Amino acid sequence: MTLNLSSASPSLSALVVGGGMITEEVVLPALLQQKRLGNIGNITVVSRRASTIQRLQKIFPDQLMGLPDPATTPSETSHPEGFREAIAQLPKPGIVIVATPDHLHTPVILAAVAAGHHVIVEKPLCLKVGEAHQIWQAAQEKAVYVLTDYHKRHDPAIRGAKYKFGHGDLGQMLHGHAWIEERREIPLKYFANWCEQSSPFEYIGVHYVDAYFFITGLKPRRLIGFGQKKLLPRHDKDAFDAVQAVIEWDDGSVLWVQTAWVCSEHNSALTNQGLQLLGTDGEYWADHKARNCHFVTQKHGYEDYNPNFFKTFDSWDPSEAIDVAGYGYLSIVQGIDDVLHLFRRTAGLAELEAFRKRQELLQSWEPKRALPGQALIGTAVNEAVRLSLANGSKYVGFDENLFPRVL
Numbered sequence: 001m002t003l004n005l006s007s008a009s010p011s012l013s014a015l016v017v018g019g020g021m022i023t024e025e026v027v028l029p030a031l032l033q034q035k036r037l038g039n040i041g042n043i044t045v046v047s048r049r050a051s052t053i054q055r056l057q058k059i060f061p062d063q064l065m066g067l068p069d070p071a072t073t074p075s076e077t078s079h080p081e082g083f084r085e086a087i088a089q090l091p092k093p094g095i096v097i098v099a100t101p102d103h104l105h106t107p108v109i110l111a112a113v114a115a116g117h118h119v120i121v122e123k124p125l126c127l128k129v130g131e132a133h134q135i136w137q138a139a140q141e142k143a144v145y146v147l148t149d150y151h152k153r154h155d156p157a158i159r160g161a162k163y164k165f166g167h168g169d170l171g172q173m174l175h176g177h178a179w180i181e182e183r184r185e186i187p188l189k190y191f192a193n194w195c196e197q198s199s200p201f202e203y204i205g206v207h208y209v210d211a212y213f214f215i216t217g218l219k220p221r222r223l224i225g226f227g228q229k230k231l232l233p234r235h236d237k238d239a240f241d242a243v244q245a246v247i248e249w250d251d252g253s254v255l256w257v258q259t260a261w262v263c264s265e266h267n268s269a270l271t272n273q274g275l276q277l278l279g280t281d282g283e284y285w286a287d288h289k290a291r292n293c294h295f296v297t298q299k300h301g302y303e304d305y306n307p308n309f310f311k312t313f314d315s316w317d318p319s320e321a322i323d324v325a326g327y328g329y330l331s332i333v334q335g336i337d338d339v340l341h342l343f344r345r346t347a348g349l350a351e352l353e354a355f356r357k358r359q360e361l362l363q364s365w366e367p368k369r370a371l372p373g374q375a376l377i378g379t380a381v382n383e384a385v386r387l388s389l390a391n392g393s394k395y396v397g398f399d400e401n402l403f404p405r406v407l
């Protein structure tokens with residue numbers, strides 16, 4: 001098929017799969033801003049239940065189409081396979097954004113790729129190395145783009161570490177310490193239905209695994225995981241409160257990652273987070289929660305405020321009320337820009353020529369993006385940590401394709 005696309009101003013039809021927290025707070029505000037800028041056309045959300053669509057349409061009035069259609073579908077009937085029809089109906093040029101729970105990314109990504117659609121998937125890519133390879137292979141066969149939204153890669157505090165490390169300022173890596181811990185509302189309220197299928201390590205710890213790989217380019221050699229189940233079982237959840245891992249990388253350096261999702265509901269931000277690195281020639285130390293900026297209000301008490309992540313500001317544009325900005329936004333924009341670029345560079349080409357051009361562009365981005373070959377690292381560490389926990393905190397190593405095995 002030859003796409004008839006104006007090279008000057010294509011816009012992408014967007015399909016968001018999953019209508020939960022990240023869709024409401026980050027994905028849709030980012031897409032709506034990209035729509036105002038002319039990069040995105042129609043936006044559709046497909047979720048399991050019509051009640052989810054109804055809620056989102058109330059928050060973003062007249063701006064979204066949604067499936068199942070609340071006008072014709074009972075609000076609480078579950079439609080777990082509805083995304084297939086939605087993907088089949090998505091016009092090209094389009095983009096699919098996967099925001100389902102961690103363990104439900106793979107079928108959606110594979111369906112989108114099979115239909116020839118480009119994809120942005122919320123991190124982690126998936127939870128199993130076998131699935132990551134399947135996604136990687138499918139994406140290569142179709143020459144489609146599958147970007148994992150590891151937004152920390154766009155945080156200037158992380159980009160700075162990568163730049164300095166890359167220029168040798170830290171020398172050779174010795175060790176690092178990452179911490180990321182969220183308030184208990186995450187497993188108790190937001191992920192009440194699926195916290196047992198994930199863990200704070202898989203859900204958020206993986207950000208810092210990816211960050212260490214992004215900064216250093218190192219690959220994991222072996223690891224050992226620890227986990228505790230003390231509070232959540234008291235709330236009838238067979239889920240980890242906290243998970244820690246010590247990861248040895250292929251240069252012998254070691255990263256300790258501590259994660260939790262049962263912090264006090266009075267914590268001054270949703271997430272405690274930061275990273276310390278020590279190399280032979282220097283150190284890096286960053287508190288990614290306390291950015292030296294806070295509010296104290298009658299309404300919310302004391303709040304640490306991270307102006308860099310994803311925030312709403314007054315717009316500079318007189319015709320608009322608000323702008324969203326930050327690394328959470330830029331990470332999604334990178335995916336949209338890349339996909340637009342792919343369509344622009346292949347407009348008017350015959351299918352085989354377009355396929356080759358897409359292959360060439362994807363290969364050129366491979367070293368610079370969380371495409372499947374890079375997103376595999378986070379998935380492999382996630383699966384290995386699970387395996388270590390399931391085996392009484394035994395060491396787990398990796399084969400040449402990063403499949404984990406107990407040592």
Ligand SMILES: NC(=O)c1ccc[n+]([C@@H]2O[C@H](COP(=O)([O-])OP(=O)(O)OC[C@H]3O[C@@H](n4cnc5c(N)ncnc54)[C@H](O)[C@@H]3O)[C@@H](O)[C@H]2O)c1
Binds near residue numbers: 083
């Ligand atoms: N980039 C980030 O930093 C970041 C932050 C938070 C969450 N996330 C990731 O985003 C993903 C979603 O997280 P969330 O916080 O929105 O979770 P959530 O539980 O709030 O929302 C998930 C949504 O997916 C829907 N869903 C489940 N199965 C579906 C199916 N078969 N078809 C269609 N919809 C389906 C659920 O009904 C729900 O609306 C997770 O992978 C999470 O780790 C990423």
